[in-house]
Amino acid sequence: MNKSLSYLTVFLLISLALDSCSMQPNLYVLAKNDDRKSLLEQGQYRKFIFIHSDYSPDLRAIMIWLDRKNRKRAKELTETLTNNDEKTFALGLLSFTAKNYREALEYFNKIPKEKLHGQPALLVLDCTQELGIKRNYYQEYQEIYDGVHDPVMKEIIETRFRFFKHAL
Numbered sequence: 396m397n398k399s400l401s402y403l404t405v406f407l408l409i410s411l412a413l414d415s416c417s418m419q420p421n422l423y424v425l426a427k428n429d430d431r432k433s434l435l436e437q438g439q440y441r442k443f444i445f446i447h448s449d450y451s452p453d454l455r456a457i458m459i460w461l462d463r464k465n466r467k468r469a470k471e472l473t474e475t476l477t478n479n480d481e482k483t484f485a486l487g488l489l490s491f492t493a494k495n496y497r498e499a500l501e502y503f504n505k506i507p508k509e510k511l512h513g514q515p516a517l518l519v520l521d522c523t524q525e526l527g528i529k530r531n532y533y534q535e536y537q538e539i540y541d542g543v544h545d546p547v548m549k550e551i552i553e554t555r556f557r558f559f560k561h562a563l
Contacts, residue, residue, distance in 0.1 A: 423492075423521070425462035442521065442558060443551050444488070447512055454481045461492050480510045487518065496522040513543040517552060524559065532559055 424441040427448075446458045453476055460469035470489060476482040487502030500522040506515040516539045523530055536556045543549055 425458050425488075425492075442555055444518070445512070445514060445547060445551055447514070447545070447548075449512070451476075451478065451481055454478075454485060457485045458488065461488055466493070480506050484511055484515055487515065491518060491522065494525075496525040500526070508539065509542055512545050512548045513539045513552070514548065516542075517555060520555070520559075 422442055423444060425444045425446055426441075427446045444458070446455050446462075448455075450458075453472055457469045457472045457476075460466075460472065466489065469485070473482060473485040473489065476485060483502050483505050487499045487506075490496075490499035490502060500519060503515040503519045503522065508516040516535075520530070520532060520535055520539075524532070536552060536559070540549060540552045540556075543552065
């Protein structure tokens with residue numbers, strides 16, 4: 396009886412430790428469309444930050460380096476960007492992936508909503524949610540959705556809204 400109780404105790408402690416440590420996948424994932432589709436097919440729903448094929452090669456490279464957790468290389472490449480909106484977006488992503496949401500919010504707010512397929516505007520909402528700031532999220536998701544023409548980004552916005560609606 397004591398042995399089975401000990402095994403149960405050890406099992407529960409290990410389970411609790413695994414739940415509380417960072418072995419769980421990240422909620423936010425930088426992904427190209429094929430990677431996004433693959434994760435969705437596996438039933439892994441995330442808040443995707445889309446590495447859009449329309450972005451400059453340098454911005455796409457920065458996003459890939461961030462996805463690979465190589466912040467140093469991403470930061471170096473950010474300094475070489477010449478497009479102000481892309482550079483501001485990259486700086487925002489550097490802050491966002493470091494969970495410095497207040498600083499990321501400042502960067503993303505500098506970019507017009509319609510730029511970069513509405514993704515900075517979507518990340519503004521993510522930052523404000525992470526910071527616990529009250530807004531009219533229903534209206535703002537709708538405005539971003541209405542201003543975007545890319546079908547993949549529309550799908551990402553719909554998914555993000557579902558995360559918000561269900562408080563995930």
